[in-house]
Structure formats: structure tokens, C-alpha cells
Amino acid sequence: MDIEVRPLAESDLDTADLIFRDAFGTFLGTDMFGDTDLVRTRFRADHVVALGAYADGELIGSNLVTRWGSVAYFGPLSVTPRLWDRGVGARLVDATLGVFAEWGVTHQGLFTFAHSPRHHWLYQKFGFWPRFLTAIMSREVTGVPAARTAWTRLTEMPDRAAVVAACGELTGAILPGLDVRGEIDAVIDQKLGDVLLLGDDPVAPHALAVCHAGAGSEAGSGFCYVKFAAVRPGRDAGAHFSGLLDACQAYAAGTGAQHLALGVNTARHEAYRHLVASGFRTDVPGVTMHRPNVEGYDRAGVYLIDDWR
Ligand SMILES: CC(C)(COP(=O)(O)OP(=O)(O)OC[C@H]1O[C@@H](n2cnc3c(N)ncnc32)[C@H](O)[C@@H]1OP(=O)(O)O)[C@@H](O)C(=O)NCCC(=O)NCCS
Helix, strand or coil: CCEEEEECCHHHHHHHHHHHHHHHHHHHCCCCCCCCCCHHHHHHCCCEEEEEEEECCEEEEEEEEEEEECEEEECCCEECHHHCCCCHHHHHHHHHHHHHHHHCCCEEEEEEECCCHHHHHHHHCCCCEEEEEEEEEEEECCCCCCCCCCEEEHHHCCCHHHHHHHHHHHHHCCCCCECCHHHHHHHHHCCCEEEEEECCCCCCCCEEEEEEEECCCCCEEEEEEEEEEEECCCCCHHHHHHHHHHHHHHHHHHHCCCEEEEEEECCCHHHHHHHHHCCCEEEEEEEEEEECCCCCCCCCCCCEECCCC
């Protein structure tokens, strides 16, 4: 089979989405994605490169490669099931490493199924190694908690640039160069949800949360999904994490969501324990794989929510 990996053409987006749903549905035996949209929303975002694998001009798989400043990860990676185990996935991962190298990112990774030796094998060949579990968790939205700490929505702010810079400064204090401005822009520009800023001064927030809500976003109907959240390191980080979760719950209730979903790497022990104690239960246990095999921001004391799905 003559395979070519190149940037995914916009005209192939619908096919890429169908292959993505077919591939994951075949592997899992169930449809995990419903009316969420991961492929189109990421394709449109400036911090994402979309790769397509083509055989004789026909799209047979794709991968979405995401940059968060000095950090990058990839997924969803999918290959049409009739062509599994013929090296197409490896070709897409190989091309992804080329994108990482062009970006010059220092911390690289992915989220995958904890129980799948097949997946671990594929990624280990390229120098990604399994580390801690990442728990995809959710809890019911049961009304609006009393706000113990003030918070603001970015869509209500006149000066996005100042807030985005402040968020970059906050995340950079957790890991040098970590910057999710691409996620912030995608959520606001594509109207996928909102960004919540904790504290009295939104241009010097204690914490931020990038939230998707509803159908057509990464959340899906009835859900609010915290794609990324982080608390400024320091003595009050635990208390601010509580305040941030309250803000997420209040925002979720305002969107009409019945469930609040998020992911956390269990190496962020205090954050994980806090979520368990706050009523979150694990829906999908996955594992993150890192290249090189170092902790990055998955370490004790870091109050950060993300799952690299
Ligand atoms: C994961 C996926 C993208 C891989 O694509 P693919 O084209 O089948 O991948 P490749 O053929 O390049 O590699 C598969 C490797 O797994 C190996 N493999 C298969 N079964 C295995 C098992 N039980 N244990 C260990 N390795 C196994 C194959 O031998 C092959 O390795 P090799 O080429 O060194 O022999 C594809 O299966 C897919 O779309 N799955 C559903 C969606 C998904 O799971 N995406 C990834 C989420 S992180």
C-alpha cells in the first residue's frame, strides 16, 4: 500500500470525522463521542496541525497535533479499521514527531487506553513511555454553589489580550513555556464555551478554566467539560482549586448542563484527591505517555486539570 501523510485537506474533514468515530467505536464497542466535535473544532484552531494519511488519494486516517507553548500532544489518532496493523498509525505518529520537532517543543505526550498493550507498543516504538493514570471524571451538576471567591467570564471582558497574557504567565509558573492561549482563542472564537478567571482581578487571576459546553463542542449535549484549568502555585493553591471547581459548577449550571466532566493525571495527587472528595467519579481510566520519560507538570502539588484526549 502506497501511503502518503500530509496536511489534512478541509474538504476531507467529514471523512476524517467518520473514520475517527468508526475507529474508536470499533475499538471500544460503543460510541463515546455522541454529538461532541473534536475533529472539526481542533482543525479550525490555530495551535493545531491536522495530518491525514492517504492511500491512492483516499483518506484512510488522521491525527490532530496540539501545541500548548513548550508542550505538545497528539490525538485523536485514528485509522480506518479495515487497514489496522498495516503501519498506517505508525506513519501518522512519525509525521507527528516532525511537527513536534518543527515547533521545538520540549515536553511531548499523548493520552491512551491504560489496558491496551497494542497502543503502548505503538507509541513506545517512538520513545513515548507510560506514566501515571489519567482519570476522565464527571459529577452531576446540582445547582449553583455559593461563590466563596469571585470569578469572571472572559466573554464579558473587554480586553482579551491582557487576560491571555496573564494566563500564560500563570501556566508558565507551573511549567516553563506552558501556554494554552490557543485553547482560549478556540473556545472564544468558535463559541464553544467560555474561560473562567478566578479572583477579583481577571488580569491577575488566581486560576483559570477553559470550559466547553454543549453539542458541537468537546463537551456534548448535557455536559460542561473543563478542557484545561490551572491554579497559580502557592500557599493558597488548594483553596483556589476549590473556588475554581465552584466556578466551573456554577458556569455549568448556567449552560443547562447536567454533568461536569474533566480529566486529571493522578500524579497530581492533591488535585486528584480533591476531585474524588468533591464527588467526581472516574468514567474512563487512561494513561499518559511522555517523550522523554519525565514528569513535566504531572507532579505532586500541581493543581491542574487536563487529559490530552
Ligand atoms: C490505534 C490505531 C491508530 C493504530 O493504527 P494502525 O494503523 O493499526 O497502527 P500500526 O499498524 O502502525 O501499529 C500497530 C502495532 O500494534 C501491534 N499490535 C497489534 N496487536 C498487538 C498486541 N495485542 N500487543 C502488542 N502489539 C500489538 C502491531 O503489530 C503493530 O506493531 P508493529 O508494526 O511493530 O508490528 C488504530 O488501531 C485505531 O484507529 N484505533 C482506534 C482508535 C484509537 O484507539 N486511537 C488511538 C487512541 S490513543
